[in-house]
Structure formats: structure tokens, C-alpha cells
Amino acid sequence: MTDYDVIVVGGGPAGSMAAEAAAKGGAKTLMLEKDRDIGYPVRCGEGVGAAGLRKFIEPDPKWIATTISKVRMRSPDNTQVDFGLANAGYVLHRRLFDYELANRAGQAGAEIQTRAYVDGLIMENDAVCGVKYQYMGEQRSLRAKLVIAADGVESRVGRMAGMRTATKLKDMDSGYQATVGNIDVDQEMIDFYNGDVWAPGGYLWIFPKGDGMANIGLGVNGKYAHECHPHDMIHGFLDKYFPKARILTSVCGGIPVAKTLKLITSNGLMLTGDAARMVNPVTGGGIITGMVGGQLAGQVAAESIQSGDVTVSGMADYPKRWHKAEGKGHEAFYRIAQGIAEITDDQLNKIAHRLVKTPSDKLSLLKIFTAVAREKPGILLDVTRAFAGV
Amino acid sequence: MILVKDNRCDFCGTCVAVCPVDAIELREADISIIHDTCIDCDICVWVCPIKVLSSDKPEEVKND
Incomplete structure (x- = not known):
């Protein structure tokens, strides 16, 4: 029984x-x-794409903190590349x-x-x-x-x-996030800090949560976590760039990549x-x-x-359907992630300097990938594969 | 031996996820190392986001 x-x-x-x-x-x-x-x-940055979410549930203001329409990508030397999102996103109240x-x-x-x-x-x-x-x-x-x-x-x-x-350690990012108040950030923009200077082997994020609040977190690759210490990096970042921010919650967590x-x-x-x-x-x-x-x-x-x-x-249908829905794409994304990890901070700066000349309404994720591919041609094949789903 | 610093763990489970021999027990607010199972590989020490775990191995052994 x-x-x-x-x-x-x-x-x-x-x-x-x-x-x-x-x-x-x-x-x-x-x-x-x-x-x-x-x-x-x-234990989460709480960002989702609107299209993905809508497949399961109609967005409800009750648990949506902010609606995202813009992205900022920062390079290691803090060059800012802004562009609009074709598909909106949300930051949730998980x-x-x-x-x-x-x-x-x-x-x-x-x-x-x-x-x-x-x-x-x-x-x-x-x-x-x-x-x-x-x-x-x-x-x-x-x-x-x-x-x-x-x-x-x-x-x-x-x-x-x-x-x-x-x-494996190399497939695990070690993360730390503070939800802070008293911070003046664009409530429609998610902000990514790329490069080893911000987060070795990962990235730092600012996701707005409404009412002058935001999730500020980072993930560093497991290989570097002991030297870089995610907790210290976030506190150092806040002290330097947002000294008036007040931490309301802080959590740590592992992100299996x-x-x-x-x-x-x-x-x-x-x-x-x-x-x-x-x-x-x-x-x-x-x-x-x-x-x-x-x-x-x-x-x-x-x-x-x-x-x-x-x-x-x-x-057997379960792994089969997963592979068709997302698994196949994830394998390509995994290869892309390995490619991205090899891009040096100098290369990231060069890419950003090139992109920043393009007006932001002319920029898209595709343009960015093209610019990355110019610096690192090998990544192009993986990106094509990911989007073609092969 | 892997040591857990008292009262500092956030119970996030990252160490559990990378432990190759499943030697870490974690509940809502309780963590313990199963020393009989632990192989002292130190991976948990490396991955911990807030340095709660440490190894009591002398430095020269660690560098081998």
C-alpha cells in the first residue's frame, strides 16, 4: 500500500x-x-523574462516588484552600454x-x-x-x-x-546578495557589471525592487570564491558606489552553472x-x-x-521532453559560458568601447553578441547553435 | 578536518552541492560535517560565499 x-x-x-x-x-x-x-x-536575484513567465502564470502586481524594459552592460572599466529589451522582464517578490x-x-x-x-x-x-x-x-x-x-x-x-x-567546483558559482534600500537606481533597468574586476568568472547585478530598493548581488566562479570572497566584494562595492545604501536582507547561495x-x-x-x-x-x-x-x-x-x-x-518521456524544451539549448549555453569565461577584461573593455558608439535604440542582444564575436570568433558558432537549437 | 565556524553559517547549501562524498548535513538552521565520510578535499572551504568553513590542515600540506 x-x-x-x-x-x-x-x-x-x-x-x-x-x-x-x-x-x-x-x-x-x-x-x-x-x-x-x-x-x-x-536565495535569488529574482529576475525573469516576461514571455517565459506568461507560459505558466499571468503576471500579478501582487508579486511583481518592477517591470524591466532596459539593460545596462558595464565593462571592467565601467563603460556603460545601454539598450532596450525587445521582451520585457520582471523582478519578482519571490x-x-x-x-x-x-x-x-x-x-x-x-x-x-x-x-x-x-x-x-x-x-x-x-x-x-x-x-x-x-x-x-x-x-x-x-x-x-x-x-x-x-x-x-x-x-x-x-x-x-x-x-x-x-x-564540480568549476560548474558552481558562489553568490552573495544584499537587498538594499535608500538607493537611487533606474527602476526599469537591470544593470550588469561584467569582468573579473567586478566578479571573477561571473558577474555582479543590480535588479531594482521598487520603492528605492534593489537586489545587489554577485556570483563568482567556485574556483575563485575563496580568494575573492563574495561577501567582502559586495560590501566593498556598496561602500564605494552606494555608501548611502542600507542593507535590509543579505543572503548567500550557490548557482549551479x-x-x-x-x-x-x-x-x-x-x-x-x-x-x-x-x-x-x-x-x-x-x-x-x-x-x-x-x-x-x-x-x-x-x-x-x-x-x-x-x-x-x-x-523516459521526462528527460526526452526536458531535452527538447530546454536541455538541448542549455548544452549550447554551457559552451557559450565557457567561451565567455575566456574573454579577458581588456577584451571586454574593447567590446564596450566599440558598442558605446552605437545609439542605444539601435542596440540589441544580437548586436552585442556580434561585437563579442568580433573579439572572440569561436563563440559565434556556439551562439548560432544556441539560437538555432541544434 | 573541516571546521564550521559557529553562528555564521547562512545554511545556503552550496558546500553540500559540491561535496563529492556527501559528507555535509544541512537542515533549516543546522550544519554538520560527517567526519568519518569526509575526505578533506577542501572543496567546500573553497566554494563557501562567506568563509564559514575552514580546514585545520597546516598551510604546507594545503599547498601540495
């Missing part, structure tokens, strides 16, 4: 989308969240957004439990058959036909089933979102891609339960 058809571990965007899709597909579903709150703490997604999962019929820390799996005949977890100091276990691990960057549930989820794991299923188990490394390796963005992956996982979970086959082969 099983207690549930599907147990989802983790209540972030990927987990909630999985729980909602599974419940809608007719599966008796439970979602477990280890923290006492869904959506908190927010705390409320995550609530909304979990609420939708609940409305679709999924049960939810917070403060539930999964610390083991029920394994039988090389298949996952449920979870062991702690709730308020009490050890519990529940049987399920299928477990979906949406447990974030840590991705321990997969390891409990013997999967290899550990990320890896390719999606080769295996995202095991018998009775699916991995999704950050846990499956579904983050875009160039931008470090993982909200929408996590929602894509989570929804696919939930849909295939419900289908596999109906057909009575939750083995790796019975769930």
Missing part, C-alpha cells in the same frame, strides 16, 4: 509546478518543504511568488507540509518507494509510487538513491529544477527553467503512474 502516488520534495517553483501538474494529472500528491515557510529565505505557485498546487489538489526535512528514502529492489522525514522532532515515513526531488542546489535526495548529483545532469531519473525517482541542474549556465537564471522542468516532471509522473510503470524506462 502506498500513502501517496507522488511525493514532491521541495516547495520552490520547480516543486510547486511538479506538484500542481501531478495533481492535475490525477495523482494523489504531497509536497514536503523543509523550512517553515514556502518561499523564504529568498517570497510572494513562491506562495502563489504553492497555493496553485494546493488548489489543484496537492497536499503540502512545511517543516518536513527529508533525511532518507525507502528503497526496495533498487527503486525508490517513499521518503523518511523529520517533522517537529518526530521521525516519519511515507510510501509513494514516485518521488520527485526538487530539493534545490543541494540535491541530496538524488544522492540518497545513489545518483551522482555532486557539482552546469549542464543538466546526464541522468535525471532513477527507478521511482525524478530530479527537477536546481537539483537536476536545470539553470541556464550563461545567466545563472533558474526560475523559469525550473518551472519548465517541474511541470514536465509532474506531467510525466502522472502519466507513468497511470500506465503503472515508474521505472527509468517508464518515465
